[in-house]
Every structure is written in C-alpha cells, then in structure tokens.
Amino acid sequence: MVKSSVALLCKSTSALKRRKIYETSEKCLKQITHLYLNGKNLDELGHEIALCQCLTVLYLYDNKLNSIPEYLNLTQLTHLYLQNNRISRMENLNSLENFLSRNCISIIEGLEGLIRLQELRIDNQNLNPGESLVFDDRSLNSVANSLICLDVSGNKLDTLQDLSNLHALISLNVSNNSIRSIHDLSTSLNKWSNLKEFHIKGNPVMKTTRARDIIIVTAKRLGKLFSMDTTFNHINAFSLIFVLCEFHLNLKMVFVK
Incomplete structure (x- = not known):
C-alpha cells in the first residue's frame, strides 16, 4: 500500500512553493496552490491533504486510487485531475472542473450541490x-x-x-x-x-x-x-x-x- 505523506506533499509542488529550510511542514502546506501527485503509485490519500487550505489545482492522475477521499473537501479547489485510477463511484467532489477519464465509474452521480x-x-x-x-x-x-x-x-x-x-x-x-x-x-x-x-x-x-x-x-x-x-x-x-x-x-x- 502506498499512501501520501506530509513529506511527499511538501516535495510535490512547484520549485517556488517548496518547503524552505526554516519553514515548518504545516506552514509550507498552507501556502501550496498546486500539488503534483500524479504517477506516484498512490492507492490512498492521507488526511494531511486537508492542511493544504489554499490548494486550487490537484493532480492525482495515473495512480491506483479506488475512491475519492471524503476529506478532499478543500474550499479553494477548482481543478481536480483523477484520470486513469480505479475509482468506481463519484462522490466527495467539490471543484469546478473534474477530470475522471479512464476509471471504473458506471453511474454519473454525486453532483448534488455542485451548482458551479x-x-x-x-x-x-x-x-x-x-x-x-x-x-x-x-x-x-x-x-x-x-x-x-x-x-x-x-x-x-x-x-x-x-x-x-x-x-x-x-x-x-x-x-x-x-x-x-x-x-x-x-x-x-x-x-x-x-x-x-x-x-x-x-x-x-x-x-x-x-x-x-x-x-x-x-x-x-x-x-x-x-x-x-x-x-x-x-x-x-x-x-x-x-x-x-x-x-x-x-x-x-x-x-x-
């Protein structure tokens, strides 16, 4: 099982946003707007993602995720890339643009409340x-x-x-x-x-x-x-x-x- 971690999140952003030597992990994560977790072989996303309160774009494509985590309810998130995973159900979506190509979804559901x-x-x-x-x-x-x-x-x-x-x-x-x-x-x-x-x-x-x-x-x-x-x-x-x-x-x- 491969699960995300605080250390992985801190390394998976743009060079400008990466953690400075003098920064705490929490401070670093609070400033991140883009996370590049694509192709990391992940089958689980940890709760530490909730620390990224400024996150607007999240790349999670080409992993092994079976579901969309319920704690992915990040209010600033606008783009979510989940292509080529193993997701079978649409749930816990909150972003304006969702990319779910090449998964295992059979029913388009779970969009109630996504009025934007x-x-x-x-x-x-x-x-x-x-x-x-x-x-x-x-x-x-x-x-x-x-x-x-x-x-x-x-x-x-x-x-x-x-x-x-x-x-x-x-x-x-x-x-x-x-x-x-x-x-x-x-x-x-x-x-x-x-x-x-x-x-x-x-x-x-x-x-x-x-x-x-x-x-x-x-x-x-x-x-x-x-x-x-x-x-x-x-x-x-x-x-x-x-x-x-x-x-x-x-x-x-x-x-x-």
Whole structure:
C-alpha cells in the first residue's frame, strides 16, 4: 500500500512553493496552490491533504486510487485531475472542473450541490461487458445551469436523451459511442441552444444520409463539428442548401472535421 505523506506533499509542488529550510511542514502546506501527485503509485490519500487550505489545482492522475477521499473537501479547489485510477463511484467532489477519464465509474452521480460545476470529463470508463454509462437525473438537474463542457466519449451510450436538460452546454464530446437514431439526436440538439462545439465521430448515426447536415441545421449556434476521422472535410454545399430549405432555416458557417 502506498499512501501520501506530509513529506511527499511538501516535495510535490512547484520549485517556488517548496518547503524552505526554516519553514515548518504545516506552514509550507498552507501556502501550496498546486500539488503534483500524479504517477506516484498512490492507492490512498492521507488526511494531511486537508492542511493544504489554499490548494486550487490537484493532480492525482495515473495512480491506483479506488475512491475519492471524503476529506478532499478543500474550499479553494477548482481543478481536480483523477484520470486513469480505479475509482468506481463519484462522490466527495467539490471543484469546478473534474477530470475522471479512464476509471471504473458506471453511474454519473454525486453532483448534488455542485451548482458551479463547469467541466466534467468522464470519458472511456472501464465498464463491464454489456454495460453503458448511466446518468442520475438528480445529479444532472443540479448542474444543468452551470455545466458548459462535458466529455462522455467511449462509454457505450446509445442515446443522449438523458443529457437533454443540460441546456448550458457549450462543448460536448460523445465520440465513439453507439448512438444510432438521428431523430433522438436531433431532439437533444434542439435543447442544447448554447452548443458551439460537438464531437460525434465514431457513432453509427453518422452513417445516416445527410447526418452532418441535419446536425448543423438543428444545432443553431454550432461553430465546430467533429464528425469524421479524417483531418478536414468541407460541407457539401448542395446537400446543405437542400436541408436548409427543408427546415426553412438561414445558411450559417460551421467548421467541420
């Protein structure tokens, strides 16, 4: 078992913030704003982290953590990086931006009270065969007015209907899932009135005739669409104009990949 310690914390910050010879450990920890505990083989975070009351950014990715410690309730924390651990449950989150890619989370939950949450990256979870990522309605409702960036790519999703109430979204990545219905996709896009960047490549729905054109005219403020594996694709102007006429909408410029 590898556990964090006061000595490790004092060494795991920027050179400017490292402990001076004349400083106590407690004084050093109270001044730390950034902690680099990534790649330390940690499977437990000790209570000493609570001494870092000025901590704003915490890097804990590439470790062996099974859970998010409950004493990680640091009021100044804005960015929490927990990618590539063994976390199976979302809990004890308090930061504005949370990075939980490549863990073992099967349910998006524990977001109640996070009314200022802006960014959540929970892509490529290690799900059991036949499972897909599940969303708790209460959690999503709690962040509906604040969440502007969401990454749920690579999680075997076959619909985005559960995300429809996230009306503040500006950037959404749902690449490499199992989304098939263009009708369901259009219904969701209609509700994301602020969406400017959309990643949808690697989904069966993109094989639907004129799928990209339908997305472009449905997502009214869309500026960037990442829908194919190639580096860059120009919109088929004739196809787009045809779809625009069908929907009685005005032409707009969209960057497409």
